[in-house]
Amino acid sequence: MAEMALPLHGWDKDPILSVEHLFMRFGGLIAVNDLSFKVGRGDITALIGPNGAGKTTVFNCITGFYKPSEGRLVLAHGRAPTDAELAAVTLNGERALAGPDAGVYLLERMPDYKVSGEAKVARTFQNIRLFTGMTVLENLMVAQHNALMAASGYSLKGLFGLPGYTAAQRQATERAKYWLDKVGLTERADDPAGDLPYGAQRRLEIARAMCSGPILLCLDEPAAGLNPRESLELNELLRAIRAEHGTSILLIEHDMSVVMEISDHVVVLDYGTKISDGTPEAVKNDPxxxxxxxxxxxxxxxxxxxxxxxxxxxxx
Amino acid sequence: MAVDTAHPAGAVAGSGTSILPGALKDAFLTGLIALGLLGPLVGFQTVIIDGALGLAYRPLVVAIMVGIIFVGRLILNLTVWSPNRAPKANAGSGPLARGALAIAPAFKPALLAFAVLFPAIAAFAMGGLNESRYLLDLGILILTYVMLGWGLNIVVGLAGLLDLGYVAFYAVGAYTYALLATSTPVNDFFAAILGETFWANWAFWFCLPAAGLFAGLWGMILGFPVLRLRGDYLAIVTLAFGEIIRLVLINWVDFTGGGAGIASIPRATFFGIPFNASEDGFAALFGLEFNPMHRIVFLYFVILVLALITAFTTVRLRRLPVGRAWEALREDEIACRSLGINTTNVKLSAFATGAMFGGFAGCFFAVRAGFVSPESFTFDISAMILAIVVLGGMGSQIGVAVAAAVMMGGMEMLRNLGFLKQVFGNDFDPSLYRMLLFGFAMVAIMIWKPRGLVSSRDPTIFLKEKKAVSGSLVKEGHG
Amino acid sequence: MDVFVQQLINGLTLGSIYGLIAIGYTMVFGIIGMVNFAHGDVFMVSTFIALVCFLLLTTVLGITSIFLALAIVLVVAMFFTSLMNWAIERVAYRPLRGSFRLAPMISAIGMSIFLANFVQVSQGPRNKPVPPMVTDVIVIMEREGYQVTLAWKQVIIMVLTSALLGGFWYLVQKTSLGRAQRAVEQDRKMAALLGINVDHTISLTFVIGAALAAVAGTMYLMYYGVANFADGFVPGVKAFTAAVLGGIGSLPGAVLGGLLIGLIEVFWSAYFSIEYKDVAAFSILAITLIFLPQGLLGRPEVEKV
CATH class of the missing domain: 1.20.5 (Single alpha-helices involved in coiled-coils or other helix-helix interfaces)
Structure with missing residues (x-):
C-alpha cells in the first residue's frame, strides 16, 4: 500500500478517536460505507465532503445518537491504548476501561448521554439547538448538569440549601462566566438565548459544549451562516480552545477558508466512503x-x- | 363562528361606502349556519312518552338563539369588525398590562396574606363562623385545585410532558388513605400496641406521606413506558393509563369496593386529637366551645400548608440542576442528551415529583370528604387541572393559582344562579350548564390566550445580580 | 366453533363502525398533525341527529318503509354532522393553526366536553332507546340448538362500509381533492404557494371525516338501538386506538385497525371478561403507542438529530 511508505502522521501515533470500519445503513441505503480514520490528540480535524456525503451521520454515530450498523469507535483518554488493552476492552464488552491516567471508551456501545457525560465528547448541531427559552447563563449551567447534580446530593442537599451545593453552584457560574468572556457574550448573559443574533447563537452553542468539559469537541458546520468577520473570530476561538484547554476538535465544514486555515488534518467523504485523508495541502491537491x-x-x-x-x- | 372569520368582504376599507349590505349578508349566513347547528338537537327533544320514544318541539328556543347570533354578528360586523374602524394600537403596553406590571411585586405577598386570613375574613363577612362554612368549603376546593395545578405544572409546565392522566395519581393518593385508614388488620395491629383509637386518630398523619410516596412511585411506574413518546402520543397514553386505573377501581370490587366506593373514612384530627364534643376532643382540650367548624378551619389550613409546601418545593427545585434540566428538557431533549443529561432520569423525576403532589392532594381529598369512589376521578378532572395549568401560563406559579381560583370559583358560581330559574322557569337547572360552559371556556381560553395569563418565565439565575443576592443569602443562611 | 363464528360476525360488524370513525381521526392527524379529541363526540352527536330524523320520519311523517327511512336518515345525518364539524374546525381549531403545540389539542378536549354536555342539556341524560329495526336474520349454521346468525343489519353495515371505503379511497387516490390533501399533508406552506387553497382542503377533510362518522353513528343507532350523550368518549378512544394500530395517517390502516379492535373487543368479552373490555381497549392503545407507534401499515419515524 502507498500509505505504508509515507511517514507516520501525528494522528496515527496518538489518536484520541479511531473510527474503524464504520458502516451505517438505513434500510437499503448505505449512508456510511466502511469508513476508517483517526483524529489526532490536540489536532483540529476537519471532515469535509459534498452535501449528502454522510458527514453528519458519522457525527451522529460518534456522539451516540445513532447506533452504527457495524464498526468500532475507540476514544482514548490520556494516551492511546495498546493493542492488547484495546482487544481486552472489546472482548469484555465493557463500555469503558478507565485506568489511573488513561481510559478507553467504545463509543458505539454507549448511549448518547454517556458519550457526552462519561467519554467527554461534546457536540454542536448543524441547526443550532439552544435552550432558546432559557437565558444564556442558564444554558451554560445546564451544560454542567452532572457535576451540579452530584453536588446537590441529587436535589436533597440543594433543596435545603446546604453549603456544598452553593459552592458548586458558584464554581459553575465562574466557569460559565469564563466561557462567556471567551465568546464575547458576557454582556448578554441574562438575555434569553433565543434573542441572540445568529452568529452569537453559534458561539454560545460552542461555549455551552465547552462548559461540559469535553476532551473532544465535535462541531457540525460551525461557520454556516456566519459573515467573513465572524468566520475569522471563529477561527480564533477554535485555536484558543485547542491551545488553552488542549481540547481536540473534529469539525464538519463547508467553508474552505475555515478548513484550510485552521485544520491540521482533513478527511474527505463522498457517498459515505473516504476518498482522501491527509494534511490540508495534500487533500487540496488530491484529484x-x-x-x-x-x-x-x-x-x-x-x-x-x-x-x-x-x-x-x-x-x- | 365569529372568531377568526375574515372581515366581511365587499366594502373597501376606509372608503366610507355603506357596509350594511355586506354585514347583513354575513350575519344572515351565520344565522343560517347556526340554525343548521342548533336546529336538530335544540329544536327537537327526544322524550320518552309511555315507554316509547317521541319528539318534543322547541322552535321558540331555536328562534331566540339564532336571533341572538344573527343580531350579535350584525352588531359586531358594524362595529368591532367594521372595515371603517381605525385599527387599535397593539396591546402589550396598554394601561391594563402596565397596571399589572406595577402591582406584580406586591401581588404575591398580598395573595398569601389573603389566603392565610381567609377564614377570618369569611367569618367576618358572613357574620359568624358557622355561616362561613360555604365560603370555607369553596376555599378548600380552590386550594386543592391550586395544589393539583402546581403539581401538574411540574410535569406539563416545567418538563413539558403533556400528561392527561394526572387524575390517576390523585386517585392513588385518595385510595391509599381510604384503604389504609379503613383497613381492619392495620387497625388491629396498632390497637394491640398503641391503644384502641390510635389508628383512627393518627391514620391521616401516617398516610399523608405514604400517599405522596406511593403516588410518586406510581408516577415512575407509569412514566417508564412512555419515555420514548412525545407530544400527542404521550398525552393519549397517559390518558389511557388514567382511564385504566379508574376502570380497575370500578371493577376490582373485592379490593376497592367497586363503583360504590369506600365510605366512613376516619376524619382528620388535630395531630391525634379528634374534632369531637368528647372530653379528649379538640374543643375541650383547648377550652373552646365545641363547634364542628373547627375541623373545617383546620382542614383549610392543612390544604393551605400542603399547597404552600408544593409551591415552595417547586420554586426551590427550579433553581436546582434537576429543575433546570426539566426546563432544558422542555426546550430541547436532544441538546440535553448531547450535554450528558440522562433524560430518562429527568423525565421520571418530573413524573414522580408531580405525581407525589397529586398523591398528597388525593389523600387530603379523601380525609375531607370521608368518602371516595371512582366517580371522583374521571377524565374531566384531569382536563380541568390541565386547563388550570394552561390558563395560568405554563410554568408560572402565580398564574396557576389565579387560574385555579377563577376556574373553580366560576364553576361554583354557576351552581348559585338560582335567580335564572325565575327567568327560564323551574325546570331550568343552572348546574347542568357547568360542564357545558367549562368546555366552551377551554376553547375560548385557547383562542384568546393560548399561552395563558402569565406567559413570561423567571430565569433561575442572574449574572449581574448574582453576587449581591447569592452572597447575602449564603451569609444569612449559614453565617 | 359456533360461538367463534358468531363472535367473528359480531366483531367484524363492530369493527366496521370503529373503522368508519377511525378514518376521521387518521385523516385529520395526517393533514394537520392533531389528535381531534372531539371526534368521538361528533360521532355521538350524529347518533342523536339520526335519532331525531328517524323519529321525525316514522312518527310524524309516517314513512313505513324502514329502508327508505334509513336512507333519508343517513343523508340528513351526514349533512348536519358535516356542517357541525366544519363549524368546529372553523371556530375551535383554525385560529390555533401555527400556535403552540398543545393549543389545538386542549381546544379539542374543551370541544369534546362541550359537545357531550350540549347533548346532555338539550336531550337529557337518559338512554334513548328506539324500537328494533331490520330484525330479519339469516341462519348460517345450527348445531345443538345454537344458531349462528347473520343479521340483515350486520350485512347492511358491512356492505355500506365497504362501499363507502371504496368510493372514499377513490376520492383520495385519484381526484384533485385527494392530491391537494396529500400535498397539504406533506408541506402546507409549499402547497399554498402552488395555489392549493389550504383552508378549503382542511375544511373538506373535517367534512369528510364527519360524514363518515355520521354513517357510523346511524349504523350504531340501527345496530344497538340506543343513543346516549356519554357514548362518544369510549367509542372515540377505541376508534382512535384503531387508527393508531393501523398506522395513523393510513386509510386502509384505519379500517384494518377498526376491524382488529372490533374483533378483539368482541372476543375478549366473549371469552375473558366483559367488565374489563374497556381496560383491554385502553391497554391495547397504550401498548401500541409504546411499542408500535408507527402502527401496522404506517411508516416508521426516524429521530432527526
Missing part, C-alpha cells in the same frame, strides 16, 4: 477531491482513477 467537489462527469473520474492507480501501483 479525487477535486473531482468530487467540481462534479466532473463519470468518465473523467474514471480517467483520474486510472491514472491514480497507475501512480500508486508504480510506487508500491
Amino acid at each position: 479525487r477531491v477535486i473531482a468530487a467537489y467540481l462534479g466532473v462527469d463519470e468518465d473523467a473520474v474514471e480517467e483520474v482513477e486510472a491514472v491514480l492507480d497507475e501512480a500508486t501501483g508504480a510506487q508500491s
